[in-house]
Amino acid sequence: MTIGRATSIALHGLEGTLVPVEADVLQGLPKVHMVGMPDASVRQSQHRTWSAMRHSGFTPPETKVVINLTPASLPKAGSHFDLAIAIALLRASRVVPEEESESTVCIGELGLDGRLRPSRGVLPMVLAAQRCGIARVVVPSANVPEAELVDDVSVIGAASLAHAASALGADIAPYPVEAIRFDEVEEAESQRLDMVDVLGNEAAIAALELAAAGRHHMIMVGPPGAGKTMLAARLPTILPELTTEQALEAASVRSLTSERPSDRLDLSPPFESPHHSSTAASLIGGGSAGQIRPGAAVRAGHGVLFLDEAPEFPRSVLDMLRQPIESGEVVIHRARGVARFPASFQLVMAANPCPCGKLGNGDCTCSSRERMSYFSRLSGPLMDRIDLQVRVSRLSSVSRSAAQPSATSNEIRARVLEARARASHRLCDTPWRAMGEVSGTWLRKTHPLAQGETKAIDTALERGLITMRGYDRILRMAWTTADLDSAPAPTSAHLARSLAFRKALQ
Amino acid sequence: MLVKDRAQTGRIGEDLAAEHLERQGYQIIDRNWRCSLGELDIVAFAGGLTVAVEVKTRRSARFGPPLEAITEEKLARLRLLAVEWMRAHDRRGRIRLDAIGIELKPEGRARIQHVEAMS
Numbered sequence: 283m284t285i286g287r288a289t290s291i292a293l294h295g296l297e298g299t300l301v302p303v304e305a306d307v308l309q310g311l312p313k314v315h316m317v318g319m320p321d322a323s324v325r326q327s328q329h330r331t332w333s334a335m336r337h338s339g340f341t342p343p344e345t346k347v348v349i350n351l352t353p354a355s356l357p358k359a360g361s362h363f364d365l366a367i368a369i370a371l372l373r374a375s376r377v378v379p380e381e382e383s384e385s386t387v388c389i390g391e392l393g394l395d396g397r398l399r400p401s402r403g404v405l406p407m408v409l410a411a412q413r414c415g416i417a418r419v420v421v422p423s424a425n426v427p428e429a430e431l432v433d434d435v436s437v438i439g440a441a442s443l444a445h446a447a448s449a450l451g452a453d454i455a456p457y458p459v460e461a462i463r464f465d466e467v468e469e470a471e472s473q474r475l476d477m478v479d480v481l482g483n484e485a486a487i488a489a490l491e492l493a494a495a496g497r498h499h500m501i502m503v504g505p506p507g508a509g510k511t512m513l514a515a516r517l518p519t520i521l522p523e524l525t526t527e528q529a530l531e532a533a534s535v536r537s538l539t540s541e542r543p544s545d546r547l548d549l550s551p552p553f554e555s556p557h558h559s560s561t562a563a564s565l566i567g568g569g570s571a572g573q574i575r576p577g578a579a580v581r582a583g584h585g586v587l588f589l590d591e592a593p594e595f596p597r598s599v600l601d602m603l604r605q606p607i608e609s610g611e612v613v614i615h616r617a618r619g620v621a622r623f624p625a626s627f628q629l630v631m632a633a634n635p636c637p638c639g640k641l642g643n644g645d646c647t648c649s650s651r652e653r654m655s656y657f658s659r660l661s662g663p664l665m666d667r668i669d670l671q672v673r674v675s676r677l678s679s680v681s682r683s684a685a686q687p688s689a690t691s692n693e694i695r696a697r698v699l700e701a702r703a704r705a706s707h708r709l710c711d712t713p714w715r716a717m718g719e720v721s722g723t724w725l726r727k728t729h730p731l732a733q734g735e736t737k738a739i740d741t742a743l744e745r746g747l748i749t750m751r752g753y754d755r756i757l758r759m760a761w762t763t764a765d766l767d768s769a770p771a772p773t774s775a776h777l778a779r780s781l782a783f784r785k786a787l788q
Numbered sequence: 789m790l791v792k793d794r795a796q797t798g799r800i801g802e803d804l805a806a807e808h809l810e811r812q813g814y815q816i817i818d819r820n821w822r823c824s825l826g827e828l829d830i831v832a833f834a835g836g837l838t839v840a841v842e843v844k845t846r847r848s849a850r851f852g853p854p855l856e857a858i859t860e861e862k863l864a865r866l867r868l869l870a871v872e873w874m875r876a877h878d879r880r881g882r883i884r885l886d887a888i889g890i891e892l893k894p895e896g897r898a899r900i901q902h903v904e905a906m907s
Contacts, residue, residue, distance in 0.1 A: 309903055309904065310903055310906055311855055311858050311863070311887060311903060311906045312852075312853055312855050312856045344853035344855065344856075344889075344901065345855075345901075345903065
């Protein structure tokens, strides 16, 4: 007997590492030694694999077996190592021929009957395989559509262990079996949202256009029924489509978290609106080592994270968002490992003007203390990151009849795309993609404005009405306003408009 | 299955194992040696080495390979038994512990699996 080898992939966050699996069949009493830091789901693979081999017409080893998952120091989690372990065993007994160069990755959980069960996270695993120069992957039949989203890797779908072995060169004729599919999930009828549905609220729509053009974070304050949620839900419809790379990243996250992974690339930006009873783990991500699951902030990557009733979120939960807003990624530390997820979302918050929501209509029942503490939950450092602060008012019956329908989402998106093009031309040598992301220092140094134009905010700064950070935010917003206006640089009028958005809450 | 049948299965297996060992050039020096700790199925001698052999017999593979029945606990007891046998027979040196698994096939043949120096 020789040593049999096969390769699989371990996922940590969205990053994958190749895991070469070795199986050595030795003299000795029947016993399986699984080494290389397997977790419980990997250790139990022994029982699934042995049964699956028996029911697929193979003879599992009846002596001592050592199965080594390398690199030995890397913790392995997940049931998808089953297939690689079974193939390594079959190679040790020469049922499946040895591969000359290790260029095939095997992914899949085995059922006792030998059929392959669909796994979660197959897309990020195949992407990792592609980056490691792997030419071929074997995945469960149900995972084939998502695996095929990855270029340059040939995908073999297998319904059972016997099919996988035969595809890898075993001289057997596998029985046809019915492949295990994902559970049918009722797909939510995705409504075609459009900005044209919004009546009135021109100022808020203009602010959304600005937010979309510059990827500025935003907060809307207004009484219940003013249409904050309706407006926020339509922000993705005026955002540019995702690039292929971004769409693959979004689909990878979905592959890890959703009941049913995507079978085609969805280019529309994701929209996530977690409820205000969310915990830190559901917002950012969490779970035990090895199986860390991303939260809403990660699912909203390259799209919109909408927090309705933002002041109702626990402050500690909201403050978890500061790190991803700063760095564009979520890092979750556990004793046994660290998981990193990309999380470059655009934050949109909505809030009532006061806890009872009636402030401004004359019949507010909140005490002044309650009103003060309401907004203080949105901590200073978090609010510092919110460029756009907008008041949204309820539509009265008079203005409703007079209200002009808004422009359609497509019209607005065209303007947004044009503004983005101008901004990306300006940012071509920087790590940033939109004006909402750039650092103030860089902006002031490389694109100084004439003193005459900045006079209004210079004075405000001198008088202590705004901070230096606030000054930078107004500058960024002014640049986006100018981009939307097709102006080469912001004028004093653009600056004045941005200043107004800053002051909306005071 | 009757108790008598079970004992008979074991007996057939032990005979087959002894034959197998003799064919391999072992010299059988003791069988079914008992003491207060339990029983040693076969003790043999080959190439200057004493070997204690545990025999496990099954009538079919339906319940898995026969040697799977040897647990850690049983192994520990066999080690003590082997040492006890050496002392009782006033022998010095090392004693090796082997296992032979026998799967009886319906057509009267048997599949024999010999594991040397199990540890």
